[in-house]
Amino acid sequence: MKVGRADRPALFSLARMPIDIRPADPAEVDRLVDIALRAWAPVHASMAAVLGARLNRRVYPDWAASQASEVRDACANPKVHVSIVAEGPTLLGFDCVVTDASHGSGEIDMIAVDPQAQRRGIARALTDHAVWQMRDASCTLAHVATGGDPGHAPARALYEAAGFTALPLVRYYREL
Numbered sequence: 451m452k453v454g455r456a457d458r459p460a461l462f463s464l465a466r467m468p469i470d471i472r473p474a475d476p477a478e479v480d481r482l483v484d485i486a487l488r489a490w491a492p493v494h495a496s497m498a499a500v501l502g503a504r505l506n507r508r509v510y511p512d513w514a515a516s517q518a519s520e521v522r523d524a525c526a527n528p529k530v531h532v533s534i535v536a537e538g539p540t541l542l543g544f545d546c547v548v549t550d551a552s553h554g555s556g557e558i559d560m561i562a563v564d565p566q567a568q569r570r571g572i573a574r575a576l577t578d579h580a581v582w583q584m585r586d587a588s589c590t591l592a593h594v595a596t597g598g599d600p601g602h603a604p605a606r607a608l609y610e611a612a613g614f615t616a617l618p619l620v621r622y623y624r625e626l
Contacts, residue, residue: 471579474532474544479525482534482544482562483518489543489562490517496601505625521546524559531583535563535572542567545576549587556584558594561605573605577612 474482494513498506510516524530524546531547543563549556558580563572577594584592594614596605610616 471533471535471575474525474534476525478534478541479522481541482525482532483521485541485543485564486517486521486560486562487514488565489568492565493597493599493601496599497597500599501623505623508625509623521560521562530559533576533579533583535575537567542570543572543576545580547580547583549584549589551587551589553591554589555591555593556580556587556589558592568604573608574612577608581612 490513494510494517497510501509525532529548531549532544533547534544535542541564543561545561546559547556548559558577561573561576561580563576581592592614594609596602596609598606598618598620606616
């Protein structure tokens with residue numbers, strides 16, 4: 451999808467030029483997994499610092515393998531809309547959106563931006579695009595979940611800036 455066309459809201463620009471947000475191609479899945487693992491490594495390090503090494507090994511025994519599997523599963527699921535932002539042949543980020551027409555709701559399931567491309571507004575463009583997709587699917591409610599640890603602070607700031615209202619939830623872990 452070309453962002454900024456007359457039939458769609460202008461969402462984002464790099465160097466004052468509209469960028470493309472388009473559906474992911476199945477041939478790009480390995481590149482999306484790579485982006486996700488590099489983008490989410492600091493987040494998982496933050497969660498490990500909060501949980502401590504022993505508890506973290508129990509909760510996330512191999513976070514990279516499980517995250518890679520989740521990205522691959524999302525890309526293979528026909529109910530998940532996977533969109534990417536690219537600059538030429540370079541993939542900069544992606545999101546996964548799930549809509550549920552029967553409940554009139556949509557969820558941003560994942561967003562990842564290449565660490566080299568972060569702080570350029572790409573995550574915001576993907577978030578705005580996800581909301582547009584939900585509205586286009588007649589959804590009247592959008593939701594997204596993220597962590598409360600320091601590594602997720604940028605995600606929380608993004609969602610709040612995009613108009614989402616946080617409902618703080620706490621998940622406790624205890625090793626037995």
